[in-house]
C-alpha cells in the first residue's frame with residue numbers, strides 16, 4: 001500500500017487503495033457468508049447424521065447410596081450423556097440426557113422434577129415426556145435393574 005502516493009493526490013494511489021479496500025471487504029463478506037452457511041447447515045447435519053450403534057453390551061453401575069430422593073446422577077452411557085434420577089416418591093428413572101430436538105444435554109430441575117433443555121427451552125417430565133418446546137419426542141428410556149445395592153443400567 002502506498003501511503004505516500006495516496007497523500008500526494010496523484011489519483012493512482014487512491015485507486016489502488018480503494019481496490020485493496022474492496023478486496024478486503026469482499027473477503028470479509030465471503031468469510032461471514034461461509035460462517036452463516038455453516039451455522040445453518042450444522043443442525044441439519046446433526047439431524048440427518050446416523051445414530052450411534054444402539055447396543056454394545058456396555059453396562060454402567062451406580063451405587064444406590066449415591067442417589068438420594070429428588071436428585072439426579074449424570075453419567076456416560078454408550079458414548080452419550082445419560083441421567084438417573086430418584087424422584088421424591090422414591091421411583092427410579094434412567095433416561096438418555098440428550099434432547100430429542102437438536103441434541104443438547106438436558107438439565108435436571110430438582111424443585112419441580114422436570115428436565116429443561118438449555119438450548120431452546122424444551123421441557124420434559126421426570127419420566128422424559130415432552131411438556132413443551134420444540135422436542136419432537138420423549139427422552140429415550142434406558143433399562144436398568146437394582147441388585148446388591150447397585151443400580152445397573154444397560
Ligand code: FES
Nearest residue numbers: 099101102117122
Ligand atoms: S436442543 Fe433441546 S430444545 Fe432444542
